[in-house]
Amino acid sequence: MPRDMATLFAIATGQTNILRYDLFALPQHLRPLLSYWWHSAPQRHRKITEAYATIIRTATAEHQVLMQAAGVTNLAKHDGFRVLHRTDAALAAALKSAEHLKEAYGVAYKAMTQQELLAAEPALKFGGVGGLHWLDPWPVSDPGALVQAYADLFIRSGGTFVSGDAASLQQTSGRGWRVATDNGPMEAEHAVVALGPWSERLMRGFGYDFPMVRKRGYHKHYRAPVTFNLPLMDAANGYLMAPMSRGLRITTGAELTYHDAPATPQQLERAQELAGDLIELGAPVENAPWLGTRPCMPDMLPVIGEVARHKGLWMHFGHGHQGFTLGPTTGRMLAEMMDGETPFIPAAPFRPERWTR
Ligand SMILES: Cc1cc2nc3c(=O)[nH]c(=O)nc-3n(C[C@H](O)[C@H](O)[C@H](O)COP(=O)(O)OP(=O)(O)OC[C@H]3O[C@@H](n4cnc5c(N)ncnc54)[C@H](O)[C@@H]3O)c2cc1C
Structure with missing residues (x-):
């Protein structure tokens, strides 16, 4: 600025x-x-x-x-x-x-x-x-066309796309997270919030105030x-x-x-x-x-990582002017963190806690 x-x-x-x-x-x-x-x-x-x-x-x-x-x-x-x-x-x-x-x-x-x-x-x-x-x-x-090619690759690699309203995301006592989709409710141990400019609104519902x-x-x-x-x-x-x-x-x-x-x-x-x-x-x-x-984000860095108070809830947003450019890099970091590995780029500067402590 x-x-x-x-x-x-x-x-x-x-x-x-x-x-x-x-x-x-x-x-x-x-x-x-x-x-x-x-x-x-x-x-x-x-x-x-x-x-x-x-x-x-x-x-x-x-x-x-x-x-x-x-x-x-x-x-x-x-x-x-x-x-x-x-x-x-x-x-x-x-x-x-x-x-x-x-x-x-x-x-x-x-x-x-x-x-x-x-x-x-x-x-x-x-x-x-x-x-x-x-x-x-x-x-x-x-x-x-490039993003569509990546989406096709995701499906060829075994991935599935299902539509639904992310606002239905809930923490459950069972597997971890549940969301309502067009194919019915879906449950998973992990959920990733990757809603770009809509992310802060969803996270406010979980008690996190990300300034954007x-x-x-x-x-x-x-x-x-x-x-x-x-x-x-x-x-x-x-x-x-x-x-x-x-x-x-x-x-x-x-x-x-x-x-x-x-x-x-x-x-x-x-x-x-x-x-x-x-x-x-x-x-x-x-x-x-x-x-x-x-x-x-006001500090010009994306938010990547799990939030402190909700196990299995991962953040991946705030990429500003360069989300298309940075997606593969920060997506890989996130995947490695979710797998319990050390991310290929140190993730400390991007952690959600810098806003939510
Ligand atoms: C004019 C302009 C030019 C840009 N130029 C570049 C550039 O040259 N290079 C570059 O790298 N970046 C560029 N960017 C930035 C880039 O577009 C963003 O950083 C990027 O789109 C962010 O990606 P994202 O996936 O986090 O969010 P988004 O791409 O915004 O995706 C969020 C998705 O969440 C969905 N969503 C929202 N609410 C819900 C809900 N309740 N339930 C389900 N889904 C929901 C939305 O429909 C949307 O599809 C530009 C942006 C703009 C505006």
């Missing part, structure tokens, strides 16, 4: 497209936001980054294991993504920060001049003042006549454009509003205008944008 007054003032006065808030909804976000602020202080943030690095560094390797088993290694490129900057000062600050991440954590990047950006992306009308290319991430042009910053985001696809080769972020304006199988996608930054509020895609409309400087977007593919909510 930014802590400098200039950025906070720009957010408060609606001068940035990176974050939008509904003033009336702010009181319900206040406690997690204050905690977010507290955790964003440089020293605490440094410790959080060290813990985060342990899980993010294995993300692509763990996806690769599943992609290979599911037979869909073709669904990810290995070429990273680019960031365009519009002012020399912003580019200099970004390069300084990238150099620090490279030295401290080995994150690979390449600085790009305006001409290099224009040459790499012939669809670009304007290259800003240049930018940088993050080399390690793997863009996925159809995340739905629920950041809404929108995306929409466009029939760009010439698309990008790799995802490109317009850093100054807080949105990302990505070549997807359905078209060129614009994804927005964060919106703080009520949990079930109707869509207010103002950031997307603004991003669409701003993107017009950079590329010919073409006609939209969908009439209405997709919206989703990022489940962010």
Whole structure:
């Protein structure tokens, strides 16, 4: 969370497209936001980054294991993504920060001049003042297809999907946990709460108060006549454009509003205008944008592990902006913990007790 007054003032006065808030909804976000602020202080943030690095560094390797088993290694490129900057000062600050991440954590990047950006992306009308290319991430042009392939692999490996309302979860005196499903009641020794932004609501019913910053985001696809080769972020304006199988996608930054509020895609409309400087977007593919909510913990780390007061009740949520990326890594950690093994990444920074003591 930014802590400098200039950025906070720009957010408060609606001068940035990176974050939008509904003033009336702010009181319900206040406690997690204050905690977010507290955790964003440089020293605490440094410790959080060290813990985060342990899980993010294995993300692509763990996806690769599943992609290979599911037979869909073709669904990810290995070429990273680019960031365009519009002012020399912003580019200099970004390069300084990238150099620090490279030295401290080995994150690979390449600085790009305006001409290099224009040459790499012939669809670009304007290259800003240049930018940088993050080399390690793997863009996925159809995340739905990838997740479906993982689901099919789960079934081939003996797994079963059954639908039901998680709110029916109860502790029993017998096997441990019972939930009502479309196929009747189901009992198990262990239950995993993996409800993303809905997890905190369920856990409140069991007496656990997990603070969560629920950041809404929108995306929409466009029939760009010439698309990008790799995802490109317009850093100054807080949105990302990505070549997807359905078209060129614009994804927005964060919106703080009520949990079930109707869509207010103002950031997307603004991003669409701003993107017009950079590329010919073409006609939209969908009439209405997709919206989703990022489940962010105030300390920016997911919650993984068994809760203290309910044996066999496991948490797996709070992955924020990177749940799709981190799923295979934290899922493996959780499975190893449930089997009584030592997880392949130390789990202490992610334990539920940090919120529920
Ligand atoms: C605009 C946007 C862009 C994003 N981009 C990226 C990205 O590029 N890379 C990345 O890694 N991540 C990205 N994310 C974040 C990512 O989507 C989340 O971190 C991830 O979806 C969290 O996964 P999850 O399984 O914990 O929760 P979810 O995906 O939210 O799944 C929770 C599920 O629980 C179900 N559920 C809720 N209540 C009940 C109930 N009572 N009973 C039964 N089921 C219930 C819901 O229907 C839902 O299917 C993005 C998010 C947004 C909003």
